[in-house]
Amino acid sequence: MVSRIIPVDTFDLVIFGGTGDLARRKILPGLFRRYRSGQMPEAARIIGVARSDMAADDFRQQIGQALEEFVEEGKRSANDIAGFLAHLDYVRVDAKGTDGWGELKGKLRDEAVRAFYFSVAPGLFGDIARGLHKHGLAHDETRIVVEKPFGHDLESAKELNAGLAKYFDEHQVYRIDHYLGKETVQNLMAVRFGNILFEPLWNAQFIDHVQITVAETVGVGGRGSYYDKSGAMRDMIQNHLMQLLCLIAMEPPSKFDPDAVRDEKLKVIRALEPVAKNDVVRGQYVGNDAVADYIDDVENPDSATESFIALKLHLANWRWAGTPFYVRTGKRLRARMSEIVIRFKETPHSIFGADSGSKANELAIRLQPNEGMDLRVTIKEPGPGGMRLVDVPLDMTFAEALGPEASEVPDAYERLIMDVIRGNQTLFMRGDEVEAAWAWADPVIAAWEDNNDKPRAYDAGSSGPEDSLALLHRDGRRWREIKV
Structure with a gap:
C-alpha cells in the first residue's frame, strides 16, 4: 500500500x-x-x-x-x-x-x-x-x-493473531484492555518514571512484596455460560492483572513510545517463573438468602470453575529476585475495590526501640473506587510521653487534590478509543504480549485440570477462601484488607 x-x-x-x-x-x-x-x-x-x-x-x-x-x-x-x-x-x-x-x-x-x-x-x-x-x-x-478475550489458550490466541495478520499489519491492530485506560494506571507510570523519589527504591533491595487486588461484589450475572468456561484465571489474571503486573515490574523504557513500552512489558511476562502448586488458591462463592450460589448462577451443579483466584508470583530477573508478587481477584467479595500495594521493607535498624511502633512504608494505588494514591509514612505521635511513632497516610484522592476537573477525566473506553483515532498504541497489547501471557498461564491452568482440583468454597460477602489468607500468612505477611 x-x-x-x-x-x-x-x-x-x-x-x-x-x-x-x-x-x-x-x-x-x-x-x-x-x-x-x-x-x-x-x-x-x-x-x-x-x-x-x-x-x-x-x-x-x-x-x-x-x-x-x-x-x-x-x-x-x-x-x-x-x-x-x-x-x-x-x-x-x-x-x-x-x-x-x-x-x-x-x-x-x-x-x-x-x-x-x-x-x-x-x-x-x-x-x-x-x-x-x-x-x-x-x-x-x-x-x-x-x-478480549484474546483466545482461550495459547493455541487459540495464535489462531486469532494469525487470522488478523492475514489482512492487517500489527501496527493497525489495537487489542483493547480497558484497565490500561484508567487514569490511575497511567499515573503509575508517571509516579515511577517521573519522580526521582521512587524509581531508585523500585527493586528487591527496598521492596518487601507487592499486592494486586481486583475485588468485585457482583456475581457472574448474565455472563454465566461464558464465565463457567473461563473462570477468574482466564477472565482476569491472564489479561487485566497481568497488565498491571507489567507496569509495576517493567524496566524504564527508553522513551514513552508504543513499542518501547510494550517491549519492556513483554520482558516481564517472559520473566515470570512457573507457579508452584501450593502458590495457587482457587475459590467458588457460596450464596446466602440474598444471593445465589455460583453453581446456580452458571446453572452447572458440577462446575469446578473458580470465581476467585490468588497466586504468589516470582520474576526471574535482577530487579525483582526474591520479591514476591501476590495477586488476587474474585466475585461476590466484601467490597468493590481495585488497588496495587507496594510494601517497602522495614528500616534495617530502629533507633527508637522495638516498642516504638515503627512500621514499614506502604504505597497504595487505588484504581477504584475513588481513584488516587496514599503513601503511608511513620511520624511521631503528637503529645508528651516520649518518642512514640504512628503510621499515617499522605493521601491524594484525585478529585480532592486536583479540583472539580479531576472528576471530568475521560473514562477508560473514551480515552482508548480516541487513542485509536490518533494512532497511539502505547496502551494496547501487542500480539506477542498476548501469546506470552497465555504461554505462562496455560501450564498453571493445566496443573489443576490434570489433578481434578476443586475450588475452595467461600461465603459471598467475604474476603475469599481462608487459604488465600494463608498464602501470605505463611510468609509472615498479610493482605491489605478489602474495605467496605
Missing part, C-alpha cells in the same frame, strides 16, 4: 456489534462524553453495524435511550444528545456473508481515518477482517479494535 497521511480531524468509526451491550453501555456513552467535551471533530461519523434489519433513525433512537440510561443525568442534555446522534448512522451487514458490505463501503470517506471496532465474539474476528479486505473497505490508515 502507498502510505498516506490523513489528519485526525475527521474519522469514520464503524462499530460491529453496534446494537450490543458493550456498545450501548460503554463505547457509545464514552464517545458521547468526548463529543460533549468538544473533543470529537465536527466531521466525525460513527456507523453502527449489526445483523438487525433497522433504519438509521431507529438505531439513533435506541442509542439515545442508552445515553439516558448510562450517562449521568447532570452530564447530558437533550441538545447534547441530539447533536451527538446526528453523527450516527447504521448499516445492516452479514459478517459471514456478502449482504451489506457494499452499502457500508459507500458510506466511508477516502479522506478520513477509518477505525473498525470489533465489539463481537472472537469467533467473528476473522470473518470481519476477511470481509473488510475482500470488499475493499480497508486502506493503510485503517485501524481495527478487538476486545
Whole structure:
C-alpha cells in the first residue's frame, strides 16, 4: 500500500456489534462524553453495524435511550444528545456473508481515518477482517479494535493473531484492555518514571512484596455460560492483572513510545517463573438468602470453575529476585475495590526501640473506587510521653487534590478509543504480549485440570477462601484488607 497521511480531524468509526451491550453501555456513552467535551471533530461519523434489519433513525433512537440510561443525568442534555446522534448512522451487514458490505463501503470517506471496532465474539474476528479486505473497505490508515478475550489458550490466541495478520499489519491492530485506560494506571507510570523519589527504591533491595487486588461484589450475572468456561484465571489474571503486573515490574523504557513500552512489558511476562502448586488458591462463592450460589448462577451443579483466584508470583530477573508478587481477584467479595500495594521493607535498624511502633512504608494505588494514591509514612505521635511513632497516610484522592476537573477525566473506553483515532498504541497489547501471557498461564491452568482440583468454597460477602489468607500468612505477611 502507498502510505498516506490523513489528519485526525475527521474519522469514520464503524462499530460491529453496534446494537450490543458493550456498545450501548460503554463505547457509545464514552464517545458521547468526548463529543460533549468538544473533543470529537465536527466531521466525525460513527456507523453502527449489526445483523438487525433497522433504519438509521431507529438505531439513533435506541442509542439515545442508552445515553439516558448510562450517562449521568447532570452530564447530558437533550441538545447534547441530539447533536451527538446526528453523527450516527447504521448499516445492516452479514459478517459471514456478502449482504451489506457494499452499502457500508459507500458510506466511508477516502479522506478520513477509518477505525473498525470489533465489539463481537472472537469467533467473528476473522470473518470481519476477511470481509473488510475482500470488499475493499480497508486502506493503510485503517485501524481495527478487538476486545478480549484474546483466545482461550495459547493455541487459540495464535489462531486469532494469525487470522488478523492475514489482512492487517500489527501496527493497525489495537487489542483493547480497558484497565490500561484508567487514569490511575497511567499515573503509575508517571509516579515511577517521573519522580526521582521512587524509581531508585523500585527493586528487591527496598521492596518487601507487592499486592494486586481486583475485588468485585457482583456475581457472574448474565455472563454465566461464558464465565463457567473461563473462570477468574482466564477472565482476569491472564489479561487485566497481568497488565498491571507489567507496569509495576517493567524496566524504564527508553522513551514513552508504543513499542518501547510494550517491549519492556513483554520482558516481564517472559520473566515470570512457573507457579508452584501450593502458590495457587482457587475459590467458588457460596450464596446466602440474598444471593445465589455460583453453581446456580452458571446453572452447572458440577462446575469446578473458580470465581476467585490468588497466586504468589516470582520474576526471574535482577530487579525483582526474591520479591514476591501476590495477586488476587474474585466475585461476590466484601467490597468493590481495585488497588496495587507496594510494601517497602522495614528500616534495617530502629533507633527508637522495638516498642516504638515503627512500621514499614506502604504505597497504595487505588484504581477504584475513588481513584488516587496514599503513601503511608511513620511520624511521631503528637503529645508528651516520649518518642512514640504512628503510621499515617499522605493521601491524594484525585478529585480532592486536583479540583472539580479531576472528576471530568475521560473514562477508560473514551480515552482508548480516541487513542485509536490518533494512532497511539502505547496502551494496547501487542500480539506477542498476548501469546506470552497465555504461554505462562496455560501450564498453571493445566496443573489443576490434570489433578481434578476443586475450588475452595467461600461465603459471598467475604474476603475469599481462608487459604488465600494463608498464602501470605505463611510468609509472615498479610493482605491489605478489602474495605467496605
